[in-house]
Amino acid sequence: MPVPGNQRESRSMAGRVVLVTGGSRGIGRAIAQDLGKAGAEVAVGYVHDRKAAESLVSELIGTGASGRAFRADLSRPPEVRRLLARVGSWRGRLDGLVTCGGIYRGATVEGTPASEWEEVLRVDLIGSFETVREALPLLRAGRDPAVVTISSVLGSHPAIGGVAYQAAKAGVEQMTRVLARELAPAVRVNGVAPGFIRTDLNRGGHEDPHYHRFVSEGTPLGRWGEPEDVGPAVRFLLGPGSRNVTGVVLGVDGGIPLG
Numbered sequence: 001m002p003v004p005g006n007q008r009e010s011r012s013m014a015g016r017v018v019l020v021t022g023g024s025r026g027i028g029r030a031i032a033q034d035l036g037k038a039g040a041e042v043a044v045g046y047v048h049d050r051k052a053a054e055s056l057v058s059e060l061i062g063t064g065a066s067g068r069a070f071r072a073d074l075s076r077p078p079e080v081r082r083l084l085a086r087v088g089s090w091r092g093r094l095d096g097l098v099t100c101g102g103i104y105r106g107a108t109v110e111g112t113p114a115s116e117w118e119e120v121l122r123v124d125l126i127g128s129f130e131t132v133r134e135a136l137p138l139l140r141a142g143r144d145p146a147v148v149t150i151s152s153v154l155g156s157h158p159a160i161g162g163v164a165y166q167a168a169k170a171g172v173e174q175m176t177r178v179l180a181r182e183l184a185p186a187v188r189v190n191g192v193a194p195g196f197i198r199t200d201l202n203r204g205g206h207e208d209p210h211y212h213r214f215v216s217e218g219t220p221l222g223r224w225g226e227p228e229d230v231g232p233a234v235r236f237l238l239g240p241g242s243r244n245v246t247g248v249v250l251g252v253d254g255g256i257p258l259g
């Protein structure tokens with residue numbers, strides 16, 4: 001019997017091996033769930049919350065998908081190296097990589113000591129770079145390999161507070177374009193830049209009714225994003241539908257940059 005179009009689409013990641021850093025919680029978790037539903041085998045990266053990572057893996061296995069949790073602190077290059085070695089022992093290749101693990105610190109310039117500037121850049125920018133570089137041998141062994149970096153609307157649209165975070169995300173976006181050039185045609189590299197998404201990262205913000213309203217009113221689509229809003233964009237950039245797309249950063253931001 002022919003497979004209906006939408007069913008084909010829903011299994012678009014069948015058999016593809018994908019590492020999602022920061023897969024234990026928030027946006028990364030929703031991305032991993034979305035990829036799992038589409039048939040991917042998902043390596044779930046985490047650093048502290050082993051329970052969350054393992055509950056996700058159980059959930060993936062329970063729905064007939066496949067996954068495994070891998071711990072690594074992205075701010076420590078030797079741990080990133082070991083992470084990719086262990087993912088390599090697990091499946092021997094990567095068809096997709098999503099660099100989603102990250103932290104946010106919201107101080108303005110005078111409240112940002114060098115230690116905080118460094119902390120954020122080490123995780124969000126250097127950690128993403130180290131992950132892609134160390135993943136390259138596995139990606140080159142993969143089928144139609146693709147990388148998706150996770151930036152933020154704040155990587156290109158400045159806001160007051162969080163200067164280190166915004167600088168790191170701007171770096172992630174240019175890194176994405178440079179890697180897209182350097183790694184073509186073997187590996188496609190794109191980014192996704194979410195707007196304000198309700199997760200633990202900004203709990204203080206979305207639980208504050210004034211700030212909640214401030215963000216909703218400043219967003220043309222009139223709402224905060226949910227983690228589930230990001231997965232389909234990442235799946236598109238990892239999958240066959242984007243085979244001629246590289247070097248773009250796709251906003252999933254409710255139209256914030258429109259002003």
Ligand SMILES: NC(=O)c1ccc[n+]([C@@H]2O[C@H](COP(=O)([O-])OP(=O)(O)OC[C@H]3O[C@@H](n4cnc5c(N)ncnc54)[C@H](OP(=O)(O)O)[C@@H]3O)[C@@H](O)[C@H]2O)c1
Nearest residue numbers: 022025026027046047048049073074101102152197199201
């Ligand atoms: N939420 C937003 O509005 C928003 C908007 C734009 C972009 N983003 C980006 O989306 C990504 C995920 O954010 P989120 O909102 O989902 O945050 P979250 O709910 O706080 O989740 C952060 C994830 O990153 C992992 N992580 C944090 N530090 C790490 C480290 N040093 N090494 C390895 N993994 C680390 C965490 O692992 P554990 O569970 O083990 O702690 C967790 O899986 C980040 O890159 C963030 O900048 C978020």
